[in-house]
Amino acid sequence: MNIDRRACLKLFGQSAAVVGIASFSGCKTLNLANAKYTYQGQALAIRNRIIAPSFPDYAMSITELGAKPGFENDSSEAIRQTIAKVVSAGGGTVVVPAGEFYTGPVHLESNINFHIAKGAVLHFYPEPERYKPYVFTRWEGTELMGLSPLIYAYKKTNVAITGKGILEGGGSEQHWWPWKGPWKKSTWGDDPIENQKFTRDVLREMAEQELPVAQRVFKNNYLRPPFIQPYACINVLIEGVTIKNSPFWLVNPVLCKNVTVRNIHCDSHGPNSDGCDPEACTDVLIENCIFDTGDDCIAIKSGRNADGRRVGQPCENILINNCQMRSGHGGVVIGSEISGGVRNLYAQNCEMSSPDLDRGIRIKTNSIRGGHLKNLNYRDIRIGQVKEAVVINFYYEEGDVGKFTPVLEDINIENLYVEHATRAFSLRGYPHTPITGVSIKNLTILKVDKASIIENVATIKQENIMINGKKVLITNG
The missing domain is CATH 2.160.20.10 (Single-stranded right-handed beta-helix, Pectin lyase-like)
Structure with missing residues (x-):
């Protein structure tokens, strides 16, 4: 299947040139059979499957x-x-x-x-x-x-x-x-x-x-x-x-297949006012939406604790494109009810900003909830004002009192631009199960007020991380 440059721009927006789509084998001749393992090929395959x-x-x-x-x-x-x-x-x-x-x-x-x-x-x-x-x-x-x-x-x-x-x-x-x-x-x-x-x-x-x-x-x-x-x-x-x-x-689709959520405006500031929470769903498109909420803007879920493991259905094949996040506990969030796992997430071309936006990219779980989180991709995201830019927390709510340790595999953050964050990172793994499987590339935060929290992080692939005008490396505190 070949797609032309116009189709690429429809999928990836004006940031296509930034991420190199136009030059990927010549976007005009991008062949999904050859590109099925690339970010572009996988994201486009999800979009092509989802038909309203x-x-x-x-x-x-x-x-x-x-x-x-x-x-x-x-x-x-x-x-x-x-x-x-x-x-x-x-x-x-x-x-x-x-x-x-x-x-x-x-x-x-x-x-x-x-x-x-x-x-x-x-x-x-x-x-x-x-x-x-x-x-x-x-x-x-x-x-x-x-x-x-x-x-x-x-x-x-x-x-x-x-x-x-x-x-x-x-x-x-x-x-x-x-x-x-x-x-x-x-x-x-x-x-x-x-x-x-x-x-x-x-x-x-x-x-x-x-x-x-x-x-x-x-x-x-x-x-x-x-x-x-x-x-x-x-x-x-x-x-x-x-x-x-x-x-x-x-908006909480549960165990659904082929879900399209687009051009909606979520405006609710009460307790647990999550905007869109697809839960244990397969093939989900969330596009051109505005979230102004009292809790997470988008939260990907798959069931809680024993119930999530009993049903055993991950939330998978999710494309989030061109959304705006204003106030909320998190912009694009994984968890916390995540026991069934998540795989194949592509979040791109989103804009976030508010004095009341607590976190930009957030993963929250613990050893009671567990969950295998695999192939999560965040690309071309711009944040104006946020309290914490990137959060991975294995201690959410109950801490470390269970036997189902979270597993992170192939978590990729690329082309993240932040104007002002109170804190750049809050990464908290366990001593017995440190955070692994994370890659961060081309991250720029113009102004950061406080030092990051880095606990029990084993390996992070990192390239070109600029904070307060200086190139930095993420290391355990």
């Missing part, structure tokens, strides 16, 4: 079956009936037109494009009882029968959420978020009963004891639901929408 679903021309507005704007007008049943009618017609598009509509959870079916039109705001009532009966879901990487995600699809094929409208999750200091418990400097979240800790801790023990998922049910469940969760679906598209004030993680 298409839908029949048939479309129906939710107003045709009685949906009306306004808080007092519950559109839940009209949305459900509209989806059912479009399914009976062979599939197509369910339209939420301009206006402010209110609903409970939305469950998508196969061959349904749920379209939020420009000028539409779809509010989800922040009333937990509406999100029952419980569904098969995951919460922080552990399976259970839990509150329905706000938009949910289970074992469906060809599902989409599209449009230029707004999805409003209703998370706030009064609703959903207080279940987190004490958070930052908030004055809410101290309720001794309505606190996720009491459900979470029991759930995690159930998973360690390998209790069947059907029995992981709680009469009083205080685990906040994710906003959008397609679960075990094939051919998923999430495009164009703005997602605001999520109860929990915003």
Whole structure:
């Protein structure tokens, strides 16, 4: 298969010349059969496999079956009936037109494009009882029968959420978020009963004891639901929408294949407001998105502890391209629920910057979670302001108290440019399992305020690392 220069630029953006794509065997004659082991060949192969679903021309507005704007007008049943009618017609598009509509959870079916039109705001009532009966879901990487995600699809094929409208999750200091418990400097979240800790801790023990998922049910469940969760679906598209004030993680495809997330705007600053968390998925494209979040912007996951190892599905073949990361705990993150492993990640052409961006590139795990992390590639990333540029932490949360030590293999960071970082690196391996398998090339940080933290790093291939105008070498502190 040959591709021309125009196709190269479409994939790799204006930085193509920087990374030498145009001169790689002459981009005009790049042959994937010969280049399958190169960065360019592998990234392009992932893109070529990922094809967004298409839908029949048939479309129906939710107003045709009685949906009306306004808080007092519950559109839940009209949305459900509209989806059912479009399914009976062979599939197509369910339209939420301009206006402010209110609903409970939305469950998508196969061959349904749920379209939020420009000028539409779809509010989800922040009333937990509406999100029952419980569904098969995951919460922080552990399976259970839990509150329905706000938009949910289970074992469906060809599902989409599209449009230029707004999805409003209703998370706030009064609703959903207080279940987190004490958070930052908030004055809410101290309720001794309505606190996720009491459900979470029991759930995690159930998973360690390998209790069947059907029995992981709680009469009083205080685990906040994710906003959008397609679960075990094939051919998923999430495009164009703005997602605001999520109860929990915003976009969380789990065990899905062929996932496209593009041109979305994630704007949520509550606890655990991760932007996009593909979990144990295969073939994922995240492109041209904006993340302004209260937690990780993008976090790649594959299940937590015993549950992640039981399911045993890595998150693999992921292409992140041309995204913007603003505030958040991390820009492109691996973990922490990573027990199933991650392989074949390509993150490129991204821009990050905010006084509230804690980390740029981040890998977080520990010896309870473990995980084999292989072939992770970060290239052509620009960061304006960040607290820590590159973080690899084997001590995340529980530290070193387990028997599943993380394995890093073929981790590559190239062409990373940072204007201002409080700290360049925080690399913390174990004395018995130091960090290995990392390569850093062409990294420039114009201004750094504090010394890096380097603990138990065995070997890092490094070339042309410039910090504060001086060439440096990463060595154990």
